[in-house]
Amino acid sequence: MTETPTIGIDLGTTNSAIAHAEDDDIDILPAAMGDRTTPSVVAFDEMAGEALVGRQAVNQAVAHPDRTVFAVKRFMGTEETILLGTRACEFTPEELSGLILRKLKRDAQAYLDRSIENAVITVPAYFNDRQRQATKHAGALAGLDVDRIINEPTAACLAYGLQTAQNKTVLVYDLGGGTFDSSLIEITDGVFEVIGTNGDTRLGGNDWDALIVEWLEDRIKREHDISVSDTPLAESRLFDAAQTAKHELSTRRTTTITIPFLEHEDGATDIEQTLDRETFERMTHELLDTTIERCETLFDQAGYDRSEIDEILLVGGATRMPQVRRRIADRFGVEPSKRINPDEAVAIGAAAQAAILDGEPLPGEPQQPHTSPTETALVSPSDNVVLLDVTPQSFGVELIDRQTYEPYYHVVIERNSPIPARNSYMTTTARDNQTEIEIPVYQGHNERLEENELLDSFELGPIPQRPEGVPNIEVKFILDENGILNVSARDVDHEIGDAIEIQSVFGFTDDELSVMQQNLPEIR
Ligand code: AMP
Helix, strand or coil: CCCCCCCEEEEEECEEEEEEEEEEEEEEEECCCCCCCEEEEEEECCCEEEEEECCCHHCCCCCCCHHCCHHHHHHCCCCCCCCECCCCCCHHHHHHHHHHHHHHHHHHHHHCCCCCEEEEEECCCCCCCHHHHHHHHHHHHHHCCHHHHHHHEHHHHHHHHHCCCCEEEEEEEEEECCCEEEEEEEEEEEEEEEEEEEEEECEEEEHHHHHHHHHHHHHHHHHHHCCCCCHHHHHHHHHHHHHHHHHHCCCCCCCEEEEEEECCCCCEEEEEEEEHHHHHHHHHHHHHHHHHHHHHHHHCCCCCCHHHEEEEEECHHHHHHHHHHHHHHHHHCCCCCCCCCCCCHHHHHHHHHHHHHCCCCCCCCCCCCCCCCCCCCCEEECCCCCCEECCCCCEEEEEEECCCCCCCEEEEEEECCCCCEEEEEEEECCCCCCCEEEEEEECCCCCCHCCCCEEEEEECCCCCCCCCCCCCEEEEEHHHHHEEEEEEEECCCCCCCCCCEEEEEEEECHHHHHHHHHCCCCEE
């Protein structure tokens, strides 16, 4: 047993969960109030200067929508700040996620009665470099060393794989509150090899809620001739009611949506509407289609046929909608497994990865050891369980065509390459006596440069002046096991032993993080 155990954290859009492996078992660690998951919701009480996280934040949300934030994960990796309260208290997505992680850490410490400093945190497989970096930084703000970032579908598959000794090809369909991921994974003698992944970081159960809200607003407008869309409190109550209705429709064929005294510009009106499952499924059909198309693309890219799938795992709370299970079974001809809990599998898998890093035994570890781990493997000390994950997106640079002087996209690391991955390319100057070289780094797999996402642009320099095309500049891309990119460049000919090397930094510096950490409000 390690003194300070590494915990596994599923930092979800809607709910988060923590798990921990000990004594050959993996347990979900309940929150302070006993719940097995913690709502990923933060509120800020500006009078007290304190934050509320989880159930407490949810409980005051209807009364104080302006100081409450849901689904922070949707903002991770962006430069948006979120205003909570009236006194211009702005928070970055990293700070808000850091508060959620701090609360999870506090609850886990209280439950285990041990200090916790290390964590494995999961992210959607389709999270990009910035979003992964932001997650790592959120961990740092919570006082956690993030030992590894792993992909949610991979974690779920690991949780599942620990229960079966058979070799299988598995499709993981992961529909959470705000993100969708699909991954194709081969389990062979304890080796979990991700063949490919596809997804959408802006599609999740919340979009199903939004369509119910639209439907409700339309009905309210028609029947009462009132509009509530400009009233934040009413909007928040509509979303609440929509989510409850969606949950009810997972087990019942009709639901009655009752909202007493719904506020609007001319007063308040009692609302009562009945929604049946058929109507709900019809109006959200296209959302489900999108997820299925993503799975199809995944198969095509990986060169797999649907008939090769042995098992389908449904992960994420939104897969509780019966339409998901039914459509997936129809489309892929395999009844999805009922052996994993869609809310807990990701945290359990993260804890399994944490146990591998800590050298703790895993429950039901496959008996047959695998053969030679490669450089790209995440190897358990017992060498029994190995995760081989891939990067969901390609990374590349903008180069200039030396004939036409047109910019074009040069891919350095292809999507679905196993991680960690490294590659380099040689480049040179485009003008005589150039002393600096600009290296714009992109992420994406579109042939057209402008369709990809510019991650950052950095300069190598000063380099000695030489005629155009003479300098030999080597640019190296290293994608680590967390899927986070490091880029360095050097002037190969410039005084051997005195090469210029620079590192690109996305996100915050350590100093910035330490100031942010000190300024974070206490959690009540
Ligand atoms: P997760 O991010 O995995 O916690 O999933 C959260 C999403 O699952 C939210 O959109 C929830 O509304 C949705 N969800 C949870 N339970 C149910 C249910 N019983 N039926 C439909 N959706 C659900």
